[in-house]
Amino acid sequence: MIVILKQNPNASQVSHLKTWLESKNVKIHESVGDSHIILGLVGDTSKLDIDLISALDIVEDVKRVQEPYKNANRKFHSEDTVIKVKDMQIGGGTLTVMAGPCSVESEEQMITVAKAVKEAGATILRGGAFKPRTSPYSFQGLGAEGLELLKLARLETGLPIVTEIMEISQLPLFEDVDIIQVGTRNMQNFNLLRELGRQSKPVMIKRGMSATYEEWLMSAEYVMASGNENVILCERGIRTFESYTRNTLDIAAVPVLKKLSHFPIIIDPSHATGKSSLVEPLAMAGIAAGADGVMIEVHNDPEHAWCDGPQSLNLENFKTINKKLISLHKFLKSEEE
């Protein structure tokens, strides 16, 4: 960490600061220039509070050289994290395809979709039981009943299930879920993250609508700091000025997070764009960029289904697209050898 002091700082405050820094087991390299004094801090600075230091009257600016996340950091954890769910793996060179409806609606719907996506090569079943909705008047999901229907579909197909949690009090209901999803609006619900770190199921953290890579990794750090190492990251688009697509898929997130951290990265082209016609090209792009998998919305009966977003594929389309994704992944692996 580098601390740049203001011009002509108060000497007693400088000495105060240095004493405090040394008490935190940080070594100080001081460099006195014509206009500024620069303190280079050496040691474990990941636990120093950067806001706290910038706040000081004598400090002009603070710059981290080390990242503020440690458990999430590739530098201190060089191997890829591979998540094990039942007999399958997420990460480590495999292709994960999470597919299923936006909302769980009925037993018939879930069984139909689950069977179809499994046959098409999906590896995990997704479906929303608790739905975060902008309007209090919109359908809020089937809740606990939806979770039961997901489990029924798992029983029928063998596919592990991933579904979103919205608050701490729901945790007991998620004991038999395979992967717990943290939605974009909860990415910085620190209390929830801490609790999810105290249990052992894999946690998939969707990127906040306007979260930086660093903030996203700090959320993963919350889960890991509480003891759970099974974290998956899901890029689902960020909010920008462009309104043609619902969000802007940040494809660079894939290689950047692979470099900064060690987690599996999933791409969600359905939410990123809000348009089913864009799911295929963006899923292909995600895999070509090195993502470990994709999350895709699939519905069974577009003619009658009232709750399928415009971003959902029907079963037929999903089958066609997933074949291409699997084929691309296989090609890319063969090229590596």
Next chain:
Amino acid sequence: MIVILKQNPNASQVSHLKTWLESKNVKIHESVGDSHIILGLVGDTSKLDIDLISALDIVEDVKRVQEPYKNANRKFHSEDTVIKVKDMQIGGGTLTVMAGPCSVESEEQMITVAKAVKEAGATILRGGAFKPRTSPYSFQGLGAEGLELLKLARLETGLPIVTEIMEISQLPLFEDVDIIQVGTRNMQNFNLLRELGRQSKPVMIKRGMSATYEEWLMSAEYVMASGNENVILCERGIRTFESYTRNTLDIAAVPVLKKLSHFPIIIDPSHATGKSSLVEPLAMAGIAAGADGVMIEVHNDPEHAWCDGPQSLNLENFKTINKKLISLHKFLKSEEE
């Protein structure tokens, strides 16, 4: 609401859609053009799910004419909401000044700051007991103990207190708090909003980092839909590409929300900019734009306080600035007459 159908839509789907819309007590005005059919929907469309309709195969686009929020809407609630806290009012032409430290640290700190800000003309005492922190390694606030210190300061000065809640389970601790603050990261924590609607204390909702006006008002709608009409909105800056300031204060939010809704609007220049030197000009701007008040971070002892952000003012500066704010407010009121 206007529904634009795609070219040459499937006739049975169109008829299906019309039947469904009529079952929702909406009247349909159909306009058949050369290239598109347009359905004008008349009646209470605020409870129609726009995503659901856009999702249909035959629909090209949907446009609301009516806003999706109803209780929060100025059109259905033409008078300003005035919040009563003890013997004071927020809104209705008064000037509210919420002041106090970022974090509650100690009894001495709270009593000192509370007395000073009261003397300087502040009307409400702020202070964080539960702190949302990006890093799991940063100080997370004094918690329940912090709430007790706030109450002590209230006892000492008579100032009502406002402080942030982070999750539903903390609600019982907030029973004796005067105004409950929902932080920017929780603006779309719908479960929390719903619970806050089930109690009667005023709720101040800070704008999410990348929330649109409509999303923000929908969050207020959540609270009102559950029964609590005492909502205050607080603009605290949005996230943009400009990184010189921590956030970008959206000053237009003040007149826009005054027009669209009926809530008191507070401006938080401290968090919006992250720089204490910008607090005065932005607080002045907020009041000139018609805000009902400001929220300002104030600390007592910048030389020794480790937890004061660079956005905090010291007691002396706050006194000087608050005098100007009160004077400006008085001038603007006199001009109106």
Next chain:
Amino acid sequence: MIVILKQNPNASQVSHLKTWLESKNVKIHESVGDSHIILGLVGDTSKLDIDLISALDIVEDVKRVQEPYKNANRKFHSEDTVIKVKDMQIGGGTLTVMAGPCSVESEEQMITVAKAVKEAGATILRGGAFKPRTSPYSFQGLGAEGLELLKLARLETGLPIVTEIMEISQLPLFEDVDIIQVGTRNMQNFNLLRELGRQSKPVMIKRGMSATYEEWLMSAEYVMASGNENVILCERGIRTFESYTRNTLDIAAVPVLKKLSHFPIIIDPSHATGKSSLVEPLAMAGIAAGADGVMIEVHNDPEHAWCDGPQSLNLENFKTINKKLISLHKFLKSEEE
């Protein structure tokens, strides 16, 4: 186009508006609801000025159903535009690889890089002679001399050249350039676009830093409206809150623009990220998403070159990466069959 009138509009103004619209050869379908009157306009509305209509006192909102661009519109030009440069094609299923240094520096540099990128499979040579620089004190490019060096390198290798124009007065110097590039800061330099439409060389328009798809296509429309149909679009990242990468590559631009328009689309991963380690994954993603080509910065001598950006690849890396890009493109074409 749909015009939504305000509640209880002034009758003479409504009649005034209708007369004016009819004088523009637009048919009007009127739909009178309880709260609003809606006018559905049918005919060629692409030349109506939407701002002008929204400005009227009686108008609440205007919504286009038709796009404001016509020549650029896929609906009126269903076949892909294929650009012919010497004996090669851009678009139409081919893979275009534009490679070369950020700035033209010397004859030796240009010849070395040109030969190397040609051998590695690049199809077009890039290089900046006129450089848009944020600072007046930075190197502004070799100018006319730089153009001569590019032509020398073309003579040596046979590779067509693409380079950026910065103002109208430079046009005569570009007579012997193969593709004229309009930089991101000039995307809405309408005078320049109009002039480029009056000559016949292909024009590659880079997306403005915060340009919407529609604005970008309107810039292409300027060129086409003046008579030049040879337009190429280049996505080079947009400005967002994320500062780890220089810009955020908007990968969805590829399929979206393929759908809305008929131009070849090139991806520039070098400028989009500002980091050479991200060039490979993003170039791969671009091709997988359906781009017609990539534009990549390549330098010859990273140890001594002072003017190569951190986004440049060296010759060796480019060779390795380009092999992968060509192989991926071949694989994707084989899958289509």
Next chain:
Amino acid sequence: MIVILKQNPNASQVSHLKTWLESKNVKIHESVGDSHIILGLVGDTSKLDIDLISALDIVEDVKRVQEPYKNANRKFHSEDTVIKVKDMQIGGGTLTVMAGPCSVESEEQMITVAKAVKEAGATILRGGAFKPRTSPYSFQGLGAEGLELLKLARLETGLPIVTEIMEISQLPLFEDVDIIQVGTRNMQNFNLLRELGRQSKPVMIKRGMSATYEEWLMSAEYVMASGNENVILCERGIRTFESYTRNTLDIAAVPVLKKLSHFPIIIDPSHATGKSSLVEPLAMAGIAAGADGVMIEVHNDPEHAWCDGPQSLNLENFKTINKKLISLHKFLKSEEE
């Protein structure tokens, strides 16, 4: 400037870098830490190319302590720039009100508006003769004829005129204009800026849609570096995700630019919001935040004018609002004493 080297850098490259830096008359303070070497550069670093240094293989990051602009910098030019136009001043404690129509349409319109805004207290007449329009099919302004009408209105009222230039070749037409405006889309048209620096008329630079403060000041630096010190800055809103207003007025720009630089700052609430009802509150906010003036669109005959944007005020409204602005400015000045 601080240069942070990568871990274990190549020694000969480090020595190469140091030699080069010293040749630029920069002194180097080296600080060797456990993990990184930090070079603190002292001297005039404003002319060092930061991109060029970051590009080096051995460099991890570069951080400026000094700003890259020099002439524009408050640190080297502590007094406020005051622009003299005829017998009036812009900056230096005065209130400048630029008012007039979006587009110059006719002699009658210009004379009517000019007389009315003068009577209402405006100090400068604005009006567009060359109009940057997104669509090639929209009205592009009256051009040279429009400039003549502006001059006629000046003759009639004595008000100085400000109007936008779009390309270098128009410069001769602007010889008799009082203030030359550079529009938002030309903020980084460096060739144009350089030419405007070679003449002596005041240049008002509008902020680019997604320009940072630093980029904006660098554009001012271009003008000053070519010899013209008469620069005015105009904040007109930036592009964000919020689409209710056309742009987001960044009110913090006023105090920030007052601190970083010495130019007069004008606020344009008409373009910033695109809504006439927001002009008053945002103009008031701008003045309260310390702006030197406002730029407001005013039209004469909203019922018949086809080219007035929804952001224009009519003559009556402008009169009422301007009275409030002048009164607020007077109040704020009296408070200072």
